[in-house]
Amino acid sequence: MGNDVVLSGWINKKRDHGNLLFIDLRDNYGITQCIIDKENSNFTKLEKIQLETVVKIDGKVVNRSDETINKEIQTGDIEVGIQNFQVLGTCKELPLPVFSDQEYAEDIRLKYRFLDLRRKKIHENIILRSKVISFIRNEMNKLGFLEFQTPILTSSSPEGARDFLVPSRLNPGKFYALPQAPQQFKQLIMVSGFDKYFQIAPCFRDEDARADRSPGEFYQLDLEMSFVEQEDIFNVVEKLLVNIFKEFSDKKLLFDKFPKITYKDTMLKYGSDKPDLRNPLIIKDITEIFSREDVSFEIFKKLVKSGSMVRCIVTKNTKDKPRSFFDNIDKWAKEQGASGLAYFTIEKDKDVSGKGPVGKFFSKDSLEEIMRLTGAEVGDSVFLACAKKKELEKITSLARDKIAKDLELIDANIFAFCWIVDYPMFDRNEITNKIEFSHNPFSMPQVEIDKINIDKPLEILAYQYDIVCNGIELSSGAIRNHVPELMYKLFSIAGYSKQDVDQKFSGMINALSYGAPPHGGIAPGIDRIVMLLANEKNIREVTMFPMNQNAQDLMMNAPSEVSEKQLKELNIILKNKK
Helix, strand or coil: CCCCEEEEEEEEEEECCCCCCEEHHHCCCCEEEEEECCCCCCHHHHHHCCCCCCCEEEEEEECHHHHCCCCCEEEEEECEEEEEEEEEEECCCCCCCCCCCCCCHHHHHHCCCHHHHHCHHHHHHHHHHHHHHHHHHHHHHHHHEEECCCCCCCCCCCCCCCCCCEEEECCCEEEEEEECCCCHHHHHHHHHHCEEEEEEEEEEEECCCCCCCCCCCEEEEEEEEECCCCCHHHHHHHHHHHHHHHHHCCCCECCCCCEEEEEEHHHCCCCCCCCCCCCCCCCCEEEEHHHHHCCCCCHHHHHHCCCCCCEEEEEEECCCHHHHHHHHHHHHHHHCCCCEEEEEEECCCCCCCEEEHHHEEEHHHHHHHHHHHHHHCCCCCEEEECHHHHHHHHHHHHHHHHHHCCCCCCCCEEEEEEECCEECCCCEECCCCCCEECCCCCCEEECHHCCCCCHHHCCCCEEEEEEEECCCCEEEEEECCCCCCHHHHHHHCCCCCHHHHHCCCHHHHHCCCCCCCEEEEEEEEEHHHHHHHHCCCHHHCCCCCCCCCCCCCCCCCEEECCCCCHHCCCCCCCCCCC
């Protein structure tokens, strides 16, 4: 104590107590309380100074009195008595407050992002992001991975999202594409004889914004391994994610060894391939019940005969919930575009019966069969939905989340990871009725080349997998198809000729023809990992300079128009704007 110090930072807050002026001085590391009394010639100048002015303070460190100690900040035991100060940077009137984390209009926050980043919560989020990335690099090195950088200017890909295109000045009329992911390059690294690769990779996709997806660009931990099977990838990723989440969060991990759920099972049990396993509710299929003569729920019976299915969600011991609880969920389902959610509660006096709007349509025997199929008990309630498969999956998935939130069943202090495995190799486009790749076209099928049944492509499963946490997909990955003949055959099922494959994937197919090892990988999203650790619901809260929903950078005014000279150099002519 009593040491002379020099501190520099921003004036975060001022409190004028008449004869004493308290100033909270903020820098990257936190807050230090500084104090000056009215006798000091600098008092009046500091009293009038604008918040967020950058100053240098000369002063003396003193202990705070016991009653003024602040345990909320690291420097809470001391304060600095101001002897002199110097303004290093003046500040205009602020467009948004910096000293609080109150909600503020997004367009103002993004336009003045450099001010927004000074605010405590988001400043700490960005520091957390940096620490997480450094930790990941260290862990990957320990696991024997080498970090390589792949090209940013590359060729356009016919698969996946829309590309961002970059015109070539030296090659008039031709365009580079910014990489949606280093997918082909990281496979080529394996073909080149390297064993384990990783990169904190920038990826560019011309996609619409969502809460968990930035428009334009994002970062992922891109990794690839040679001479591996699916389980080898799982072991590496599980070890890495467990270490990250234990290092940077106090929340409990529900599983240290992540459960594996097949795509078929997750779509049945959770209605989604991004299940939140903190939610204990399970969806059950009870379509068979509606073929019984002792069920008189005619609306559902007619729909089932025309190809619809019936699935239900059982809520435990909800017999005493008010009618409004059930009606609100039914009303909510209609707002989602569904026909609603039918419901009844299982009661027992002498015999089992159903209480509620549709309970009367079920006999004692049919209710007992529903109880057997679903594990429901007396006192439980059953919500039912009837629709075609995809529509049914959508509404039951949403309903599962909605009901769990209303019943407060989700523990916010848990991270629940899982693997989704055994994705179908192909899917049928509902509009065109054509067979398409469902996920990654470069994935290895779970069947040998001579046993592929091209007449039943929807039955072919792939070594594709997703890693999911708390209902958020962190990444997709796959064991890659490294056999050219097998690739040609799979692409032919999706309507590509050998010439199409040779032309559109020339670099990849050529490289695989020169002795390619079995290999696979995955690429967890950095932004989403940090979003979970920071307990944020929107990815912009963990991104330093994000764009808005319309993919605009309001701070730097991008995208912007360019000069005629630049367009001429690139051999580009713009059509007149309407």
